[in-house]
Amino acid sequence: MCNITIVPRSMCGFRVLVVLLFLSSSLTYGQVTPLTSSQNTHKIAGDVLRGAMPALALSSTFIWKDRQKGTYQFSKALAGTFALMYGLKLITNKERPNGENNNSFPSGHTSVAFASAAFVQKRYGWEFGIPAYLLAGYVGYTRIEANKHDSVDVLAGAAIGVGISYLFTKRYDEEKKLGISSGFIENTPIIGLTYKF
Template sequence: MIKRKSLKLIFVLLIVFNNPFSYAQQELTSSENFHKTSGDLLVGLLPALSLTSSFIWKDGQKGTLQFSESLISTIAITWGLKLLIDKERPNGESLNSFPSGHTSVSFASAAFIQRRYGWEYGAPAYVLAGYVGFSRIKAKKHDSIDVIAGAIIGTGMSYIFTKPFNLENKLAVSPSFFDDTPTLKFTYVFK
């Protein structure tokens, strides 16, 4: 069960990552705006899912620490490079285009899920992270080199800090009988 303190942390993360609730009220008048809005929503959702997964599969909160280290490192490197390089965005609105922060955060989240829980969970997360990168290009906020760099940074940081979680030790399948009928018994150990 997720504790009240954990819910507060998830709420704070959603606000920190571009306040996705404010984007839901924007009028979708063009393809660019749709992609920007959906990418903005996903950049808040992916870290929230990653953090929530570390509360669901408990192991002394090592997952929470690993995700925090990955995310903080990803954000620090991304913003350090943005300030150092100061590249103009394709739409000409502002500077700090390289690398894509949305993409680096999304890929850090997807890589955390994949590295920690395996490709079964990671593949859909990578698809969503890839869409975030695509949305940044489509909305003319970044070009492909910005997005690729963001993906490399986010994935790299999660691979450095995240250790695989052994789900097999928590889930056991064994043959059993119920009223003389052969069945399979699934046991999940909550620690």
């Protein structure tokens, strides 16, 4: 367990994120049915985005400098997504469409991609959320195209990712640069303007 006096929360969350991503990649065993060139290209793109999307979502918290609150919120959202997703995989024990193993329901790649997209959208707005959701939708498509999941697995993964991210994420409100204040000094009404550089 991280000691907050020694390691900041953001580093603790980052370490948990790295461990969870490593564990999730170790649960795949190998492709049973050979993929076509097109399917393999989509599979590789989906695999890359599964790692890149959470990295970009986490990086966004440093770009906006939102005092580590976003980092902590994203770490909780991703950990919650992993916990629910792997719990459901163990309970349902659904066979993949390609017969590779019994980890089909829900789609982990899709869960992680949609958790990342939902975090970006809810935290920073739709102008960043729309491209993130498009990428997450493509990840879901790649999982169907690679014969790893069916549409039910992908839709469940998307719902889990969005739901858990919405549960833990709050909107980021940038500090106001211009402020107006009013009051009284010695029974004289005053109006003040402040501007933060």
